[in-house]
Amino acid sequence: MQLLGQRQGKEFRFVSLSSASSATIRVRAPARLHLGFLDLNGAIGRRFGSIGLAVDHPETELTLKRSARHEAHGFESARALALVKKFAGDTKGAGYSVDVQKAIPAHAGLGSGTQLALSIGAAIARMEGRTLTPDDLAQLGERGARSGIGLAAFASGGFIVDGGKGADDRPPPLTVRCDFPDAWRVMLIFERDSAGVSGEAETTAFADLPEFPQSSAAHICHLVLMKLIPGLKETDLAAFGSALTEIQEIVGGYFASKQGGSVWTSPAVGRLAHRMRDLGARGIGQSSWGPTGFAFVDSPDAAQRLYDSLVEEAKGDGLSILVAQGRNTGASIEAS
Incomplete structure (x- = not known):
């Protein structure tokens, strides 16, 4: 079966043509932290503009094979099956089997839906010898409406800033992408029984909010250009963390x-997160709508000390801590 891309209006869909050899495609895609918006006012013509970071854990990992029909197994199987059907359409007696071995926690502020959609779309494309641009995958998965950092994390990893949404439907352009320091670590804080705002509730929340002050947007952009990014480039965690907080x-x-x-x-x-800051961490906050929180430290040893100091306290509050690294590469896509 060979699949070709075909646009139907604004929607990108694969079209099934013929049979081909069997193979297994494995995709590993990073979670991403959404660290904040540049401009929620939009007075100069673009709105949002996101700051983000790809991290090595948690991650989405899945395999895709040919099958007599579309099917999905493992984590997020219902969502995965819906995506396979959306991507491939009616394949008339031939399909794909996807097995999701690892999944980024849903509704935790880590971009799980975007990474699952892009992973499945990229796996099908690789199976059929096609190369799809991130824009193609964004249209297929209907992702990137406000933020482009999920697409950029999948494509290249690293620390990311996008240029926000203009007047058209194009995904936000990538304006900054740089490597995250190898030695730095990210302390991720998870709460099991909590979920961030998503879906229709998120759309409604944005619509109900008052106008964001233009002076605040200008100040955030100033912080990003003159403190956050220079701190990252010069591995100055104090400057980076102060700006981010x-x-x-x-x-x-x-x-x-x-x-x-x-x-x-x-x-x-x-x-x-504030306890972590009291013990020396920098740059505390929550990713997107949360509930996942984060704090940054400058070395693996500092991360281990902080983890050891707080892990029992975290458990007592129904929380867990994960030590992650920035991931300076995008998704891996392998055929076997």
Whole structure:
């Protein structure tokens, strides 16, 4: 079976033509942290603009094979099957079997839906010898509406800033991409029984919010260009962390009315992040709508000390801690 890409209006769909040899495609795609928005005002013509980072864990890992019919197994099987059907359409007696061995936690602020959609689309494309651009995959998975960092994390990893949405339907352009320092570690804080805003609730939340002050957007852009990125480039965690914490406070304060009156979706996550800062971590905040929180340290040893100091306290509050690294490569796609 060979699949070709065909656009039907604005939708990109694969079309089945014939049979081909069997193979297994394995895709591993990184989670991403959404660290804040540049401009929620949009007065100069573009809105949003996202700051992000690809991390090595958690991740999406799946395999795709040919099958007599479309089927899905493992984590997020219902969502995975729906994506296979959307991508491949009616294949008339031949299909794909996808097995999701690892999944990024859903509704945790880590971009799980985007990475699953891109992983399945890329796997089908690789199976059929096609190369799809991130824009093709974005249209296929209907991703990148506000943020381009999920697409960029899948394509190239690293620290990412996108240029926001203009007046048309194109995904936000990638404006900055640089490697994240190898030695730095990210302390991720998870809460099992909490979920961030998503779907229709997210759309409604954005529509209900007041106008974002243009002066705040200007200040965030100033922080990003003159403190956050230089701190990253010069491996100055104090500068990077100071800028990031301030950005999180501004953006989180704007969304507080939709998060129970706090900059944190989960008060417990917020308390633990502040404990991490008290013990030397920098750059605390939550990813997207949360509840996942983060803090940064400058070495593996510092990460281990912080983990050992707080892991039992975290468990007592129903939280868990994961030590992650920045991932400076995008998704891996292998055939066997």
